[in-house]
Amino acid sequence: MATAVVLVTALIMLFGFVVMVGAPYVPTLRVQSVTALDLLNLKAGDSLLELGSGDGRVVKAAAERGIQVTGIELNPLLVLWSKLITWRYRDIVTIKWGNIWSTRHWPEKTDGIYVFLLDKFMQKLDKKVTQTYPSQSIKLVSFAFEIPNKKPKQERAGLYLYLYR
Numbered sequence: 443m444a445t446a447v448v449l450v451t452a453l454i455m456l457f458g459f460v461v462m463v464g465a466p467y468v469p470t471l472r473v474q475s476v477t478a479l480d481l482l483n484l485k486a487g488d489s490l491l492e493l494g495s496g497d498g499r500v501v502k503a504a505a506e507r508g509i510q511v512t513g514i515e516l517n518p519l520l521v522l523w524s525k526l527i528t529w530r531y532r533d534i535v536t537i538k539w540g541n542i543w544s545t546r547h548w549p550e551k552t553d554g555i556y557v558f559l560l561d562k563f564m565q566k567l568d569k570k571v572t573q574t575y576p577s578q579s580i581k582l583v584s585f586a587f588e589i590p591n592k593k594p595k596q597e598r599a600g601l602y603l604y605l606y607r
């Protein structure tokens with residue numbers, strides 16, 4: 443009984459802590475993952491960065507298209523799980539355990555970015571993307587939340603596509 447209580451408390455703390463620095467774990471549904479990847483329109487060999495990659499389902503869906511994916515996730519359990527489910531794509535998938543706001547985890551170059559965060563983080567995200575990739579052409583898709591004062595190039599089923607450069 444005591445072990446169960448400790449385990450449940452640890453899980454609540456693990457998932458709860460994330461809320462202080464980012465969005466809680468709510469996964470993108472399969473149909474939305476497909477729409478997000480269609481909007482990004484990346485080709486096999488292109489690269490995608492997912493900030494807050496959750497259980498790795500979008501990472502996996504992108505890898506199935508031959509896209510080279512980097513996922514960054516704060517919750518170590520979700521990191522482990524996503525490494526497991528993307529194991530067969532390990533040549534093109536990298537899952538990093540870390541904080542998305544520390545841009546040292548971000549790859550040097552990326553063709554696309556996918557996020558499902560929260561309204562209050564969208565301005566900060568916009569600034570980070572602009573600062574980190576000042577001269578790269580990047581397509582960014584955000585699920586559910588728009589970037590303030592930035593016009594999306596396209597909107598489909600609650601997913602917003604933005605172009606940088």
Ligand SMILES: C[S@@+](CC[C@H](N)C(=O)[O-])C[C@H]1O[C@@H](n2cnc3c(N)ncnc32)[C@H](O)[C@@H]1O
Nearest residue numbers: 464465467468469470494496515516541542558
């Ligand atoms: C709304 S969920 C989306 C998960 C995944 N992107 C998807 O679409 O299925 C947000 C994810 O971001 C992670 N997260 C929140 N803040 C973070 C941070 N500062 N650094 C890394 N990951 C973070 C959460 O643990 C959670 O898995």
